[in-house]
Every structure is written in structure tokens, then in C-alpha cells.
Amino acid sequence: MDTLIQIAQILFILSVLVILHEFGHYITARMFKVRVEKFYLFMDAGFSLFKKKINDTEWGIGWLPIGGYVKLSGMMDESMDTEQMAQPAQAWEFRSKPAWQRLIIMLGGITVNIILAFLIYTIMFSTVGQKYASTELSQKKGLMFGESGLNAGFKNGDKILSVDGKVQPKFNRMIIDVLLGDKVEVERDGQKQTLTITDEQKSKILGSEGKGFMMPRLTEIYVDSIVPKSESDKAGLLKGDRIVKANGQSIKFYDELSTTLQAKKSDSIQLTVLRAGKEILVSSKVTPEGKIGFRPASQDKEDFIITNKLSLLQAIPAAVNESYTQFIYNIKQFKLILRPKTEAYKQVMSPIGITQKLPTEWNWEFIWGFTAMFSIGLAFMNLLPIPGLDGGHAIFTIAEMITGKTLSIKAAERVQTVGMIILLSLMALTFGKDIYAIIAKNFF
Known part of the structure; x- marks a missing residue:
């Protein structure tokens, strides 16, 4: 039953994010009179669970819950429809539109993801409040560390004052700051000390306790x-x-x-x-x-939680700030992944891995908060200049706007093929890793 609840949560979250992301492409395409041939939640490789054609668009649900897509007429995308691209361009096709319009269409999904996160945070902050675990309260009696944290130079009872010179009032975020930063200032036995966390030490932390390598010191x-x-x-x-x-x-x-x-x-x-x-x-x-x-x-986590009740006018700038901060953290985490010695790339999870980390009870407050955070992550991922992603399409469109030259159909096909190989390889690695972890946990 617990597993079913976790699966239901990830399917709900993915459905909301995928539908709204693709709607961003759909609505901007329709705004510029581009024909949308398909709008799919999840991938329909081989067959679909449901489909219905309304006017020019086939609406459907695929069987593989790893994303979704809209197929625009006259665009080289995942469908690799070279036959259509070989025909003369039509007025309703994506390729017939000015570059600035195509750029807006490409960024439509990302824009909706950011707006969604902002709206969720605004509603949450103005209703249940802005909640976070206080760094001050969490380490009032000091912190305790796992083996990897102790090996990195921390000692039980330490209090973290700053990371790379910045004070972090939110405890959960401070843990991430330590993993993303380099210099950690601690208070130990009444004295200030500075620790340098190496990439090798971060690798050991991420490979063992992860974010649980430090926690409030347990008493009684x-x-x-x-x-x-x-x-x-x-x-x-x-x-x-x-x-x-x-x-x-x-x-x-x-x-x-x-x-x-x-x-x-x-x-x-x-x-x-x-x-x-x-x-x-x-x-x-x-x-x-x-x-x-x-x-x-464990100690009652509510002992460390601070809740700021915000009015709607206060919640709006707070939601903007939270969305921006989440985006910056995505950039920092991506930089960490690109540093091989940290081995952070091993911690990248597929939806299967994420499902294992979700709570076993349905909690709307958690679900919407996670959806907002995930929405910013999806926006960042799609901005990456990888062929096949929105960012890859956008880069070539911007280059066209600057140079006035477009990619040939043959070149676009090659670029899209390379992009699909990269994306499918990454998916195979992350899904395979998470599936193996589940098998190893339950059968070995």
C-alpha cells in the first residue's frame, strides 16, 4: 500500500508538470497560428493508452511515464519526421514562422514551469505559511555527524556559522550549502574554525549518508x-x-x-x-x-520549524525569491555533478528513484511544495543547450537570429539524432541504476 501511494504521488506530480509544460508550447504555438498535430501526456512509443482527435490535434496519453510532448507541424523534433520536412513549407508550419516567434514557442514550456512554481509558492505562503527548519534551533545543542562527516573534519557538537562566508538561516538548505560549498566556518568548544571540504570528501558523503550526514544532536x-x-x-x-x-x-x-x-x-x-x-x-x-x-x-521536527504567516502582498515577492533561489541551487548542483571527483553524477535519480524517496502518506502540502521545486528543476533541465531539449532548439534559433543563417534539414536531422542519443543514454543509465538498486535491496 505504501508503494502504491508513492507511485500515485509521482504520477500526479509528473502529470501536472508535463501537461502544463507542454501546454506552454501548445498555447504559444496556437498564438502564432502553428498547427499542433499531437499533444501527449507521457510517451506513446508503439501505442497509446488513450487518444482522440479534435480538429487538427490528436490528444492522448502514452504508456511510458517519462515525459510528454507536443508535435508541431514543420519542426524537426523527437518524431524525426524527415518526410514532412522534405515537403515545401506551409504557412501553418513552425519552420515558416519568424525566428523570434519560434524562440517564444520553444521557451513556452519553461516559462509555464516558472510561473507554476511562483503560483504554488504564493498560494502556500499566503495560506499554510512559509515553513522551514531553523538553523539556529536545529543546532542549539550542536550537531552530530555520520562517519563520512566526521572523516571530513567535523566533530560532534560543532555548530555551523557560515558556508563560503554566507549565513544560512534554513537548516535543510544549509546542509546542501555544505555539499555545494568549499569553506565551512564552525564553532567548536567556543572557538571558530574553518574547514575545507574537498571533492573526495563530498564523494564519500554523497555515497554514504547523503544529506543525512549531519543532523540535530539527539538528547534523551x-x-x-x-x-x-x-x-x-x-x-x-x-x-x-x-x-x-x-x-x-x-x-x-x-x-x-x-x-x-x-x-x-x-x-x-x-x-x-x-x-x-x-x-x-x-x-x-x-x-x-x-x-x-x-x-x-528522533526528535520532533516540529521543535525546529518556523512558520511565517504572510499576507498575499507579502507572499508574492517571497514566492519570486524562492523560485529564483531554487533555480540558483539547480545551477550549483549541476556544477557539482560536472566535477568528476565528487561522483555526484552517481546520485542523479530517475522518476523510479525519486518515487522511493517520497513519503508513504498522501500529504497535499508536501506534494504541492515538491511540485513547485520539481517544476523549477524541469525548467532548468530544459534550458540546458542539449539538442533535443528546449534549450538546444533555442540556442540554434538564437544563432539564426544573430547570423541570419538557418540549419539545413540534413544538419537539423543530425543534431536531433545526436541529442536523442544523449538523452536516451542518460535515461537508460539513470533508470538502470535505480532499477538495479531496488533489485539489490530486495533480493540480495
Whole structure:
């Protein structure tokens, strides 16, 4: 059931984004009297789930949920319709229109994506409010780090003051800043220190804990769940137990317990727990990995959340700023992907991978927030100057406006072929990686 909810969410989000993106192309094409032959949600390779022709346009739903398209008369696109392009140009065709009109049509989908994000943020900020996890509140008692974070030079209890000289008030965004930045200023034992995060260290962080490599420091260590047949299970640790001592030493933070466990690999440990108001001793073996097999209860995230209630007039500039900021983060993340030593390219996910990360409960606030963020991401991706994407078409159109020269049909065909090979190769790699990860997780 949980998986079905995740699938339903990604299909809803993709449907909204694809329909509105393609509508941006459709409405601008119709505005300049270009004939739209097809308007499809999802790809109809081989066959379609539904189709109906209304006037000159065939409206349909494809079976492959990886995008969608509009087919414009007289345009070299994914259909590779060279036969039509070999015929004399007609007044209703895309190729017959002035370059500036064709450019507007090409950028129509991107424009709608940006407008959609702006509208969603405006509505959300003026209704449920502008919500974010506060950096100040999240690290009030310091931060704790996973193994990759500790290896990068962080220490449990550090407070991050700035990244590349900039203070970030939003905690979730600050985590991303650390992965995208180079110099991190921390407060450690009352002193300021500057850490330099290398690409190799970022690679290890991204390949292990990811964004979870740092989190608010857990206090009052309660057992949330026990891994079946684990050392904790064998030792008699119970859900609800509060761990207060390890080998007779008081434990204040969860990371202190983790450090003790790492020091006792393949050994044993004696825990003092509070159960029903009484102290009980529990002796457990420690695995070679420094684990005993329980999950701690996380702190209530609401303790760190700040909600700014905005009026409609306040929400409009805030939505513009949020849309712009999201676009800038897409640029920064793309730069990170292009740095081979970070191996960030390995973290690129297909819709299958994204589905695995979605919540297992239907939450409209999350869905619309994710849709807005994804919409900006889709706009950025389509702006990339890759043949086959809107940005690729736009680059050649701009070049034509500057030089006055157009690509020949043969050259356009070659460019489109190269673009399709690039896009299909990238899709095959990302889909294949995510499918393999699911298989490995469930069967190996």
C-alpha cells in the first residue's frame, strides 16, 4: 500500500508538470497560428493508452511515464519526421514562422514551469505559511555527524556559522550549502574554525549518508524500534527504553553512545536503561561494525520549524525569491555533478528513484511544495543547450537570429539524432541504476 501511494504521488506530480509544460508550447504555438498535430501526456512509443482527435490535434496519453510532448507541424523534433520536412513549407508550419516567434514557442514550456512554481509558492505562503527548519534551533545543542562527516573534519557538537562566508538561516538548505560549498566556518568548544571540504570528501558523503550526514544532536536516547534477531533483541532491550549510561558512564547525546559502540567493536557493552521508572542493566554484544541493532527515536521536527504567516502582498515577492533561489541551487548542483571527483553524477535519480524517496502518506502540502521545486528543476533541465531539449532548439534559433543563417534539414536531422542519443543514454543509465538498486535491496 505504501508503494502504491508513492507511485500515485509521482504520477500526479509528473502529470501536472508535463501537461502544463507542454501546454506552454501548445498555447504559444496556437498564438502564432502553428498547427499542433499531437499533444501527449507521457510517451506513446508503439501505442497509446488513450487518444482522440479534435480538429487538427490528436490528444492522448502514452504508456511510458517519462515525459510528454507536443508535435508541431514543420519542426524537426523527437518524431524525426524527415518526410514532412522534405515537403515545401506551409504557412501553418513552425519552420515558416519568424525566428523570434519560434524562440517564444520553444521557451513556452519553461516559462509555464516558472510561473507554476511562483503560483504554488504564493498560494502556500499566503495560506499554510512559509515553513522551514531553523538553523539556529536545529543546532542549539550542536550537531552530530555520520562517519563520512566526521572523516571530513567535523566533530560532534560543532555548530555551523557560515558556508563560503554566507549565513544560512534554513537548516535543510544549509546542509546542501555544505555539499555545494568549499569553506565551512564552525564553532567548536567556543572557538571558530574553518574547514575545507574537498571533492573526495563530498564523494564519500554523497555515497554514504547523503544529506543525512549531519543532523540535530539527539538528547534523551529512547529506543524507537529493535532490529529482529539483532544483538539488542538478544540482550532484551525494549522499545521505549531510555539509555542513560554506557559501561557506567553517563550518556547525554546519541553520538556519545555511537562513539562508545565504535570503540567496542566485536566486544560487549553494558547499558543502563530507564524502564518504567527503574534503572535496569542490559548487557549486549557489539557487532564488528559497531552496532547493536536498535533505532533511536528522533526528535520532533516540529521543535525546529518556523512558520511565517504572510499576507498575499507579502507572499508574492517571497514566492519570486524562492523560485529564483531554487533555480540558483539547480545551477550549483549541476556544477557539482560536472566535477568528476565528487561522483555526484552517481546520485542523479530517475522518476523510479525519486518515487522511493517520497513519503508513504498522501500529504497535499508536501506534494504541492515538491511540485513547485520539481517544476523549477524541469525548467532548468530544459534550458540546458542539449539538442533535443528546449534549450538546444533555442540556442540554434538564437544563432539564426544573430547570423541570419538557418540549419539545413540534413544538419537539423543530425543534431536531433545526436541529442536523442544523449538523452536516451542518460535515461537508460539513470533508470538502470535505480532499477538495479531496488533489485539489490530486495533480493540480495
